[in-house]
Amino acid sequence: MTFALALEQLLNGLQLGVMLFLMAAGLTLIFGVMGLINLAHGSLYMVGAFACAVVAAWTGSFWIGLVASLACAAAAGAVVELLVIRKLYDRDHLDQVLATFALILMFSEGTRWLFGSFPLYLDIPPLLQGALPLPGGTEYPVYRLAIIAAGAVVAFGLYMLISRTRLGMRIRAGESDREMIGALGVDIRTLYTVVFALGAALAGLAGALVGALQSVQVGMGEPVLILAFVVIVIGGIGSIKGALLGALLVGVTDTMGRFLLPKILALFVPPAQAGMIGGAAASMLIYIVMALILAVKPRGLFPAAHA
Amino acid sequence: MKKLLAAATLALSVSTSGHAFAEPLKIGMITTLSGGGAGLGIDTRDGFMLAIKNSGNKDVTVVTEDDAQKPELAVQIADKMIQSNQVDILTGIVWSNLLMAVAPSAVAQGKFYVSTNAAPAALAGANCNKLYFNAAYQNDNLHEAMGEYANKSYKKMFILAPNYPAGKDSLTGFKRYYKGELASEVYTQVGQTDYAAEIAQMRASGADGIFVFLPGGMGIAFMKQFAQSGVKIPVMGPGFSFSQDVLPAIGDAALGAKASGQWAPDFDNEASKKFLADFQKEYGRLPSIYAVQAYDAAQLILSAAGKASVKDADAFGAELRKADIKSPRGKFTFNTNQHPIQDIYLTEVVKQNGVLTNKTVEKIFTDHKDAYAKDCKI
Numbered sequence: 001m002t003f004a005l006a007l008e009q010l011l012n013g014l015q016l017g018v019m020l021f022l023m024a025a026g027l028t029l030i031f032g033v034m035g036l037i038n039l040a041h042g043s044l045y046m047v048g049a050f051a052c053a054v055v056a057a058w059t060g061s062f063w064i065g066l067v068a069s070l071a072c073a074a075a076a077g078a079v080v081e082l083l084v085i086r087k088l089y090d091r092d093h094l095d096q097v098l099a100t101f102a103l104i105l106m107f108s109e110g111t112r113w114l115f116g117s118f119p120l121y122l123d124i125p126p127l128l129q130g131a132l133p134l135p136g137g138t139e140y141p142v143y144r145l146a147i148i149a150a151g152a153v154v155a156f157g158l159y160m161l162i163s164r165t166r167l168g169m170r171i172r173a174g175e176s177d178r179e180m181i182g183a184l185g186v187d188i189r190t191l192y193t194v195v196f197a198l199g200a201a202l203a204g205l206a207g208a209l210v211g212a213l214q215s216v217q218v219g220m221g222e223p224v225l226i227l228a229f230v231v232i233v234i235g236g237i238g239s240i241k242g243a244l245l246g247a248l249l250v251g252v253t254d255t256m257g258r259f260l261l262p263k264i265l266a267l268f269v270p271p272a273q274a275g276m277i278g279g280a281a282a283s284m285l286i287y288i289v290m291a292l293i294l295a296v297k298p299r300g301l302f303p304a305a306h307a
Numbered sequence: 308m309k310k311l312l313a314a315a316t317l318a319l320s321v322s323t324s325g326h327a328f329a330e331p332l333k334i335g336m337i338t339t340l341s342g343g344g345a346g347l348g349i350d351t352r353d354g355f356m357l358a359i360k361n362s363g364n365k366d367v368t369v370v371t372e373d374d375a376q377k378p379e380l381a382v383q384i385a386d387k388m389i390q391s392n393q394v395d396i397l398t399g400i401v402w403s404n405l406l407m408a409v410a411p412s413a414v415a416q417g418k419f420y421v422s423t424n425a426a427p428a429a430l431a432g433a434n435c436n437k438l439y440f441n442a443a444y445q446n447d448n449l450h451e452a453m454g455e456y457a458n459k460s461y462k463k464m465f466i467l468a469p470n471y472p473a474g475k476d477s478l479t480g481f482k483r484y485y486k487g488e489l490a491s492e493v494y495t496q497v498g499q500t501d502y503a504a505e506i507a508q509m510r511a512s513g514a515d516g517i518f519v520f521l522p523g524g525m526g527i528a529f530m531k532q533f534a535q536s537g538v539k540i541p542v543m544g545p546g547f548s549f550s551q552d553v554l555p556a557i558g559d560a561a562l563g564a565k566a567s568g569q570w571a572p573d574f575d576n577e578a579s580k581k582f583l584a585d586f587q588k589e590y591g592r593l594p595s596i597y598a599v600q601a602y603d604a605a606q607l608i609l610s611a612a613g614k615a616s617v618k619d620a621d622a623f624g625a626e627l628r629k630a631d632i633k634s635p636r637g638k639f640t641f642n643t644n645q646h647p648i649q650d651i652y653l654t655e656v657v658k659q660n661g662v663l664t665n666k667t668v669e670k671i672f673t674d675h676k677d678a679y680a681k682d683c684k685i
Binding site for chain 1: 340341342345346348349470475478489491492493494495496498500501503504505507508510511524527528531532535536537538552553555556557558
């Protein structure tokens, strides 16, 4: 194994981690502030991807599509919060899971009804096409580097928002004591809608960014949702910092597992079997890591203070 | 009395003028209509229904349900169709892992299963069944053809498939004919959407050719990511990797990719031209190979039902085996294990009038049979 290959795989892991962070940040924010388990987060990711694909096809510009994905996902999030989620804050988690699961089905069928079952076409913008040379003589796709950069910008932006702004102060206050900030005269209902729309916009952004790399199709959100839940459980539910580190850990573990396990096994068994067993073991790896972390730290790496 | 007589003669004339069957026929179609694999299932359903519609036959009912690409759901639907809908024939499953969950138990309950796509090795050899027919191929076939093609100009191949029965059949089939060296043999997860880790290995492997079997959304994701990676190794695959259901979403990244198939839209025979025209008229898009396979499956069932009652399994099976149909593929006959004997072609992705499609390049195999038929004792 060469240095170049290892570096490329590390970048791949980072990129997957960053994408997961965009999903997990919204999920953990919504749980942290409102105590709500939102299974429909994957649907907002899908809404973002579809909005981007449709608008990009219509206007010919990926960038307008990207803006549209943020706007549509945030709007969908706000509408969902106003119509459905608002009724669920005082219910227990089982009711929330049932209601948001129903939302997944409605979003999926609604999208299928509007756009059909065939995947939509969404291409990477010309500016980010192609690959850049890396040290060690290999090349790396510009677009994936751009995703890593976008993730870093979002992580920094969220940090600034939460630690330096009035809205962030209210979000932190909401996390520690919901009733108290209501009693202090903060309009908690609007705050909830804003937080939900913010989380939705992040999911939509992730969907649009990834949609250009993968296929934009109905049901694309659910596999990512499962990984995002793994991330927030590892990171500590409600913690943005935990979501960031959890996401990077899951991204790098998953990529390196897929890459290294078959190679290690190939030292002991024939290559065809090593590929098969290694592939299967790699898909379990992140869950094993999650189980190990929970065994040592049952509330995740960075448990939120109030939980 | 006069009225009654008139009604009776009318009924008689209707039943003689149409292609009435010995007995009404009920077909249960289980296929993937939602999720990432939905494009495949929809083409399957549409191809099948086109043949039923073209026949103009009123004695056939088709019950369709979505399996969402989940084996446990497919099993439930099959039980329901057999027990409460009382279907005579099951068909439509796209994925081999789902087929393995449904077909063996369906045939054990005395129902026919006519496969429109999935064709795992396990049901083609020693465990073949006289009620199980495959109208598509045997899973290995298209991959075998690519192995044969790769021998021509490639010395070191990197091969990749998802880790499920058809993925294993795929790479087994490829290796059965490919004589050169293997750079690496990689199995990915079913439904995987990010192939960065695998593409990095391709880059570092020193391979001179890449063979991928990634049906549906998996192939779209792979081809788009591969095009961006800067890796310049030629990619090839079985027809599914570049079939009509995924080409529009892959875009120009697919141009020039070589694949194998039993049919392409440019086939020059009457049945193919009629099928292509009818399909485009009915659904407003180009059909994929899944649609052709399902179209032929429906034609097979209709041809047998015209001559024998489905309740008489031996007679109906014998009629199916004759394969008395006009397939868009041209030649079509059944081998002893009730899987097709057919020609397999090399195709290339081209752009015609702004639409990406497959063009036939050359014939790879003539009258190709699968490797398992010899173990089948029917």
